[in-house]
Amino acid sequence: MGNLSYAIVGTGALGGFYGAKLQKAGNEVHFLVNSDYQQVIKHGLTIESKDGDFRLPQVQVYNQVEKMPSCDVVVVSIKTTQNHILTQILPPLVKDDSIVLVLQNGLGIETEIAQIVSNVNIIGGLCFLCSNKIAPGHIHHLDYGKITLGEYATNYNAVGITERMKAIFQDFENAGIEIELTEDLLLGRWKKLMWNIPYNGLSVILDATTDEIMADMYTRTLVEQLMKEVQLGAKSTGRIIPDSFIQTMLDYTVKMKPYRTSMKIDFDENRPLEVEAIVGNPLRIAAEHDVSLPLIRCLYQQLKFLDNRNIGDR
Numbered sequence: 001m002g003n004l005s006y007a008i009v010g011t012g013a014l015g016g017f018y019g020a021k022l023q024k025a026g027n028e029v030h031f032l033v034n035s036d037y038q039q040v041i042k043h044g045l046t047i048e049s050k051d052g053d054f055r056l057p058q059v060q061v062y063n064q065v066e067k068m069p070s071c072d073v074v075v076v077s078i079k080t081t082q083n084h085i086l087t088q089i090l091p092p093l094v095k096d097d098s099i100v101l102v103l104q105n106g107l108g109i110e111t112e113i114a115q116i117v118s119n120v121n122i123i124g125g126l127c128f129l130c131s132n133k134i135a136p137g138h139i140h141h142l143d144y145g146k147i148t149l150g151e152y153a154t155n156y157n158a159v160g161i162t163e164r165m166k167a168i169f170q171d172f173e174n175a176g177i178e179i180e181l182t183e184d185l186l187l188g189r190w191k192k193l194m195w196n197i198p199y200n201g202l203s204v205i206l207d208a209t210t211d212e213i214m215a216d217m218y219t220r221t222l223v224e225q226l227m228k229e230v231q232l233g234a235k236s237t238g239r240i241i242p243d244s245f246i247q248t249m250l251d252y253t254v255k256m257k258p259y260r261t262s263m264k265i266d267f268d269e270n271r272p273l274e275v276e277a278i279v280g281n282p283l284r285i286a287a288e289h290d291v292s293l294p295l296i297r298c299l300y301q302q303l304k305f306l307d308n309r310n311i312g313d314r
C-alpha cells in the first residue's frame with residue numbers, strides 16, 4: 001500500500017497515465033475529469049502502454065471538485081492553457097502541508113500556484129513522457145515516462161532534496177514509474193525547455209515531426225541555435241547548462257521514434273497552444289534579467305499568430 005493519497009487534476013494523457021499506475025500499485029487516487037465523466041464512471045480507465053496494457057474498471061472519479069476529499073498530493077496535469085481554473089480547483093483540494101505536484105511543461109507555473117495556495121509545498125516534475133489521450137478514459141502511452149522532481153521555493157531558490165520529495169519518489173518508484181530527484185528545480189525546468197522550445201515550436205510552424213526536423217540541415221541548425229538561446233535564458237537566471245547537454249538533446253531526438261510533439265497535436269486538434277507557459281514565460285523571465293532571446297521571440301510571435309488564427313476556427 002502506498003503512503004500518500006493523490007488527487008489528479010486533469011485525467012488526460014499524462015495525469016491519467018501516472019494516476020492509473022499509482023492506483024494499480026495500491027495508492028489512494030481521486031481523479032478529476034471534464035468531458036470524460038460518464039465514460040470513466042461506467043468503465044474506468046484503459047491504459048495502452050508499451051510497458052503493458054491494463055484496465056482499472058473502477059476508479060474514484062469526480063466532475064466537481066467540491067465532492068473530492070483533500071489529498072496529500074494534488075497533481076496538476078491539465079494543460080497550462082486551462083490554468084485559470086486552478087484558483088477554484090486548488091483551495092478545496094489542499095490541506096495544510098499538502099503537496100501540489102506540477103507535472104506540466106513550461107516555466108513559472110509554480111510561482112503562479114504559490115500565489116493561489118500559500119499553505120502548501122510545491123514540487124515541480126519534468127516529465128519525459130510520450131502519451132496521448134485517444135478516447136474518453138483511454139490513454140495511449142507510446143514511449144518513455146521518466147519524471148525528474150524538484151522542490152519549489154520563492155524565486156526558484158534551490159532547496160536540495162526534501163523528505164516530501166523522497167516520499168513521492170517512493171510511491172512513484174513502487175508504481176513502476178522511473179523517477180529521479182534534482183536539487184535545483186529551475187535548472188531542471190530550463191533543461192526540459194531545451195527540448196520543448198525548439199521542437200514544440202518548430203513542429204507547429206513547420207508542420208513537421210521530430211525526425212523531419214532533424215533530417216534537414218537547415219532546421220537541425222535552427223534547433224541548435226534555439227537551444228543555445230535557451231542556454232542563455234538559463235544563464236540569465238544563474239543556471240549553467242553545459243554545451244554537451246545540447247548535443248545530448250540532439251542525439252536523444254535523433255534516436256526517438258518519429259514524434260508529433262504535444263503542441264503539434266494540440267494545433268492539429270484545434271486546441272489552444274501552451275505558448276505562454278513554454279515560450280512566453282521563459283522569454284519574459286530572461287527579459288527581467290536584461291537578456292533578450294531574438295530567435296525564441298521570433299518563434300513566439302509566429303506561434304501567437306497561428307494560435308490566434310486557430311481560435312477563429314474553434
Ligand SMILES: NC(=O)C1=CN([C@@H]2O[C@H](COP(=O)(O)OP(=O)(O)OC[C@H]3O[C@@H](n4cnc5c(N)ncnc54)[C@H](OP(=O)(O)O)[C@@H]3O)[C@@H](O)[C@H]2O)C=CC1
Binds near residue numbers: 015033082105
Ligand atoms: N502527454 C505527454 O506525453 C506530456 C505532457 N506534458 C504536459 O502535461 C500537461 C498535460 O498534458 P496532457 O496530459 O498531454 O493533456 P491532455 O489534454 O491529454 O489532458 C488534460 C486533461 O485535463 C482535462 N481537463 C480540462 N479541463 C478540466 C477541468 N476543468 N476539470 C477537470 N479536468 C479538466 C481534460 O479533459 P477534457 O479533454 O475532457 O477537456 C484532459 O483530459 C501539459 O502541460 C503538457 O505539456 C509533459 C510531458 C509529456
Ligand SMILES: CC(C)(CO)C(=O)C(=O)O
Binds near residue numbers: 128195200262
Ligand atoms: C519531450 C516530450 C516529447 C516528451 O516529454 C514533450 O514534452 C512534448 O511533446 O511536449
